Amino acid sequence: MSFLDRIEERPGAAELRAESYRLLGLKRGATCVDVACGAGHAAAELAAKGLKVTGVDPDAEAIVAARERAPGAMFHVAHSDDLPLEDESMDGYRAVRLFHLLEDPVPTVTEAWRVLRPDGRIVLGGQDYGFLLIDSTDQDLTDVVLLGLESRTVSPRAARSLRDVLLDTGFRDVEVVVRTEVVTDHAVMAEQLKAAAAGAVDKALITQEDADDWLAEQADRGKHDRFLAVLPTLLVSGRR
Structure with missing residues (x-):
């Protein structure tokens, strides 16, 4: 749960959530489902807007935290491809930071189509790990290390295909917005850097010595205010 909280409380996270609400464009009293809601940050903010x-979320612990954060909302432990909702019962559907975890996005988007009313709005989003940028004196090594980070998730480049999936499902007025987070605090990314290096070693893309040297360089950059990471998040919206 602390990880989910850290993700939603990082610089830029509130702005990203606000952009997703703008794309939803829902008025007070409208119904909205937040899929993969995590600890309920977005659910609480949407409820505060009168929705x-x-x-x-499939994580029961996350749902416990979400209920505490947003007591005015309703929550279910369920998977994205099998929602406990009636057909055409929602005016809006939101799912951010989900699709990199799914082998196939189609069943989830098909389920979104089922629960949305005609003319209902959908907003999907997530980071595309293929666009992640980290500065380094050895950029070739860094690119290989980032492949290690991609190896740690199911579908690291899923976000770039979401526009196609929405169009293929039948959604209209599909729009893509990119929100970019710039991180200059090494501590914010330290655990992800370690995971990336470990993943690259596990896949035999680099040696352990390469990984140690790269991590040491990134830590040194952090100490001297030279760390830089750029993380684009794609938001894709449409209308049923």
């Missing part, structure tokens, strides 16, 4: 919010 009738339902949060869904």
